[in-house]
Amino acid sequence: MAIAVRQPSILPANDRKQPIRSSSGLVEAGLADAAALPMLERVAASFAVSVTDQMAGLIDPTDPHDPVARQFVPTGDELVTTPGELDDPIGDGPYSPVKGIVHRYHDRVLLKAVNVCPVYCRFCFRREMVGPGSETLDGAELDAAIAYIAAHDEVWEVILTGGDPLILSPRRLADIVTRLDAIPHVGIVRFHTRVPVVDPDRVTPELVAALKGRRVTSWLMLHANHWRELNDTARAAIARLVDAGIPLLSQTVLLKGVNDDVETLTRTFRALVQARVKPHYLHQGDLAKGTGHFRTTIQRGRALMKALRGDVSGLCQPTYVLDIPGGHGKVPLTADYLAPDGDGGWTVTDPRGGRHAYSEEVE
Template sequence: MPHPAAARNLSRTLRDTASLSEAGLLPPSADLAGLEAVQARYAIAVTPAMAALIDPADPRDPIVAQYIPDPAELVTAPHEIEDPTADAPFTPVPGVVHRYPDRALLKPLLACPVYCRFCFRREVVGPDGGLLTTEQLETAIAWFERTPQVREVILTGGDPLMLSPRRLAWLLERLAAIPHIEILRIHSRVPVADPARVNAALAAALTVEKPLYLCVHANHAREFTAEAMAALRQLTGAGVVLLGQSVLLRGVNDKAEALEDLFRAMLRGRVKPYYLHQLDPAPGTARFEVPPEEGRALLAALRFRVTGLAWPTYVQERPNGGGKAVVGPVWRDS
């Protein structure tokens, strides 16, 4: 249910601490000076859909933890690094990241519907950042055309579904026309964080000749609202295959019950849980960290409690762009 004080502002995305305060989404004890310092460094965006879920009176609200800024973001732990996935060394042309032989990322923009407080690209994402020009997109497409070992293009960012349907359709059609590209994949928060953006035009843009997988990022069952479920149905109705990815986060989904609820909510939305990510060590994110051994124990606790359809692969990025390693769990039956 919407928080009463927030109702008057739920028609627009909230992008600064003043708006969050006016909407009643900050606790009375909030450190406003600290939050303004966070705002000066990292982007803020809370969509109406997510604002409606927030209970600022609950200090353990999992939606607050994901989207509302905290002064702790300005404290960098010794193990945290600015580019934890090492995108930069693997960027042959602007917007492209090529770490694996058979697939590569394309980041057409760095804007998102919401800005997660644990994001590993939080130093670069923002409402005005990273939109590739037509010339830069042509350069990126030309790179894919001349790199035949790449069979899969993963559109990420930022959030590719923030592009206009016309622009997105153009880009997907260009990529699908490359003979050696077999799979297109999109990573997005939009269907749950801003479901109003999912309409007939967007669904039509995702209808291409090549197989297309949409990987929906969600971390808590409450994100699967009625509006989100309707958006997901519209996408599957257009033939889009939905996968789910989540990050294991302290204070959000670090209980077996929370993970079970999340994976069951995904399946009800026709989303196959795909990846559960270990947190990437971006600056100021240490408060979200769950040790891998605890993550393995959480997944082990779900054994026999959920269908195999609900089971994601638990992965962690290796240092220096080494790619994903499977974390576990390892079963030891008695």
């Protein structure tokens, strides 16, 4: 079925249509049934709701399995917590020495300046912490966070996340980048964001300019899960960033019923590469509360990556990773292609299952 997709132009902030942020708003927009309203309100009492006009325009309301709706429209499945699910599934808390800072890895820190987003993904691993009314760093707290970075000369990379940092005004973003730019040991500022695909009108020339420092290099990590998100408007927003000299990587979450098949992943990663975004991570779903209906098995994820390896360009190959619960970091969930043959050589398995002898010549 052909889907009519709205392609809004870049509009001034005051003219943009506001996101749907209530259960009743979802019903009024035709994105949920009126009979589901009591259930939706129970979900919204625990987990924030927001669907931008850009994403609402991509949803086919006649399709009960629409992959965009599944990402943003709440369901009763979110009220089910399965064993092992956690409030803080990747363990930010123990590694937060100062409000807004997570220092889990030696040479980089997260800077969570804001805890709100233009959309709220139903599978979000920080869903217990983000949403309207969540705390955002005030002036003194931001000062303390930047002072922590300045005092730790091992920190080479600062990752702005949240929440979504690109929901901040260009003025506030420029201020943060300028202050980080002034710290000699900071070399990279990375922005983790959904904005170019879910609210591309925000990607104005002023915002793009705000992301760039005089000395530090800015990178942007785009979160996109399905090729339908990468329509003309999103690609134009991405182009404004790339054309300004900001390199883009992407991260995708492996989601049951959204992208857990070879065809969808292939089309998604190809669409990203064509938009000049290098697929970087494919995440195994985190153990966030109420997200069990989204998680695939690791075995399934490994099989999908193996299928991609055989027939899809290397440009389209992300690393399939697990963020170990408890704050222990990310590890690749790679398939094994190499095994010792018992005679000092190796047996290498190709992407289609063929096995081949390989001998090393080492002086």
